[in-house]
Amino acid sequence: MKLWGGRFTGETDRLVYDFNASISFDRRLYRQDITGSMAHVTMLAKQGILTQEECDTILAGLEGILKDIDSGVLEIDGSAEDIHSFVESVLTERIGECGKKLHTGRSRNDQVALDMRLYTRDEVIETGNCIKDLLVTLQRLMRENTETFMPGFTHLQKAQPLTLAHHLGAYFEMFLRDYSRLSDLYERMNYCPLGAGALAGTTYPLDRAYVAKLLGFEGETRNSMDSVSDRDYLVEFLSALSLIMMHLSRFCEEIIIWNTDEYRFIELDDAYSTGSSIMPQKKNPDIAELIRGKTGRVYGDLMSLLTTLKGLPLAYNKDMQEDKEPAFDAIDTAKNSLVLFNGMLNAIRFNSERMESSAARGFTNATDAADYLVRKGMPFRDAHEVIGRLVVYCIGKGVALDDLSPKEFKNFSELFDTDIYDAIAVKNCVAKRNTAGAPGPGAMKRYLDSNDIILSKLN
Numbered sequence: 001m002k003l004w005g006g007r008f009t010g011e012t013d014r015l016v017y018d019f020n021a022s023i024s025f026d027r028r029l030y031r032q033d034i035t036g037s038m039a040h041v042t043m044l045a046k047q048g049i050l051t052q053e054e055c056d057t058i059l060a061g062l063e064g065i066l067k068d069i070d071s072g073v074l075e076i077d078g079s080a081e082d083i084h085s086f087v088e089s090v091l092t093e094r095i096g097e098c099g100k101k102l103h104t105g106r107s108r109n110d111q112v113a114l115d116m117r118l119y120t121r122d123e124v125i126e127t128g129n130c131i132k133d134l135l136v137t138l139q140r141l142m143r144e145n146t147e148t149f150m151p152g153f154t155h156l157q158k159a160q161p162l163t164l165a166h167h168l169g170a171y172f173e174m175f176l177r178d179y180s181r182l183s184d185l186y187e188r189m190n191y192c193p194l195g196a197g198a199l200a201g202t203t204y205p206l207d208r209a210y211v212a213k214l215l216g217f218e219g220e221t222r223n224s225m226d227s228v229s230d231r232d233y234l235v236e237f238l239s240a241l242s243l244i245m246m247h248l249s250r251f252c253e254e255i256i257i258w259n260t261d262e263y264r265f266i267e268l269d270d271a272y273s274t275g276s277s278i279m280p281q282k283k284n285p286d287i288a289e290l291i292r293g294k295t296g297r298v299y300g301d302l303m304s305l306l307t308t309l310k311g312l313p314l315a316y317n318k319d320m321q322e323d324k325e326p327a328f329d330a331i332d333t334a335k336n337s338l339v340l341f342n343g344m345l346n347a348i349r350f351n352s353e354r355m356e357s358s359a360a361r362g363f364t365n366a367t368d369a370a371d372y373l374v375r376k377g378m379p380f381r382d383a384h385e386v387i388g389r390l391v392v393y394c395i396g397k398g399v400a401l402d403d404l405s406p407k408e409f410k411n412f413s414e415l416f417d418t419d420i421y422d423a424i425a426v427k428n429c430v431a432k433r434n435t436a437g438a439p440g441p442g443a444m445k446r447y448l449d450s451n452d453i454i455l456s457k458l459n
């Protein structure tokens with residue numbers, strides 16, 4: 001059934017019809033479409049625009065359609081132009097003339113604006129739940145690894161020793177920000193556009209606030225033109241998803257590096273790796289690589305949406321139908337990536353011995369050696385110079401600072417004493433770093449305890 005046949009005398013060209021149609025992808029909005037329609041007719045009856053009997057007939061019809069689509073009895077086929085026409089035509093087939101009253105005081109423009117908002121709202125919550133699961137995993141791993149020492153890197157060069165818990169804490173922070181971004185975009189988007197009509201409201205005495213309340217919105221949107229042409233919330237959501245993917249991708253990159261034979265900091269579970277068709281020894285980190293790869297795809301979805309919206313005049317334009325595929329793709333991709341990543345992370349085995357011995361090599365304690373001299377009275381700049389020369393000396397001998405004899409230390413500065421060994425032991429280097437946010441045990445304990453409170457408050 002065409003919703004707009006009256007104005008036309010000629011047939012739509014087949015190619016034009018197909019090009020115009022959105023049913024192949026907006027079918028996934030069926031639940032939102034039906035739920036929105038139910039709220040709409042309930043309000044129409046309350047306002048006396050439909051009789052209660054008409055409303056009840058339509059509600060029963062819509063409920064039946066929803067049930068039948070859910071159970072698979074009713075298939076959303078390609079015969080309709082979009083999900084809105086599909087639901088309306090099945091309704092009229094099933095309940096007769098009364099079905100034609102459903103669209104009173106409504107346009108597909110405000111209808112689709114509502115459907116997309118309802119859909120997005122649920123997805124924002126689901127994505128938030130996936131992030132919450134990941135935060136819980138990270139918190140568990142941090143609690144288990146406050147004594148797992150590892151090198152911290154800058155420029156991918158060993159820098160200073162820290163702990164695995166502290167390293168994971170950096171990701172906890174990223175995903176926590178992601179969660180809060182979702183929460184605040186949710187608040188901004190949670191207003192109901194239905195009742196905006198095509199663009200200029202309607203002449204029927206609609207109660208928009210009532211529909212908004214029925215559908216769990218904070219209230220109704222404030223300008224009917226903006227209501228039908230606003231897709232900011234989708235841009236915000238796709239931006240948030242892009243950041244989530246960026247964080248996952250950075251984490252994946254580290255996992256890929258840590259999983260190499262050169263590092264061997266971790267071992268991926270067999271369930272999250274794949275083999276090679278030619279090289280029998282291979283166990284590849286495909287899932288981590290794929291998540292890293294899919295990040296580009298989500299960025300692409302965001303760019304596609306922004307580009308579609310750029311320069312669109314008010315109000316609704318058919319270009320906006322192009323919001324759906326990138327939005328669905330980005331949402332599916334990011335959610336799948338979060339779930340798979342969490343599974344992979346839960347199953348990783350951390351090789352703490354390897355990490356600790358790596359932290360003990362590569363002069364990660366050089367800063368602490370300089371700080372030692374400072375404590376003995378040397379200005380930091382001079383201490384930096386002395387330790388720099390010591391490092392060159394060690395590299396020549398192929399040893400670590402810790403391997404030097406007291407005499408060798410003294411050759412570089414009289415201030416060195418036998419307490420230097422304690423001062424530069426990896427564990428002690430970490431133990432001394434207790435400024436807020438640092439990896440030392442005191443700071444880490446305060447951090448983890450506050451995470452427990454944060455996690456218990458995430459709603």
Ligand code: ARG
Nearest residue numbers: 022082108109112316320321
């Ligand atoms: N399929 C359309 C979309 O997704 C629904 C709105 C159609 N409105 C219109 N005036 N043609 O945007």
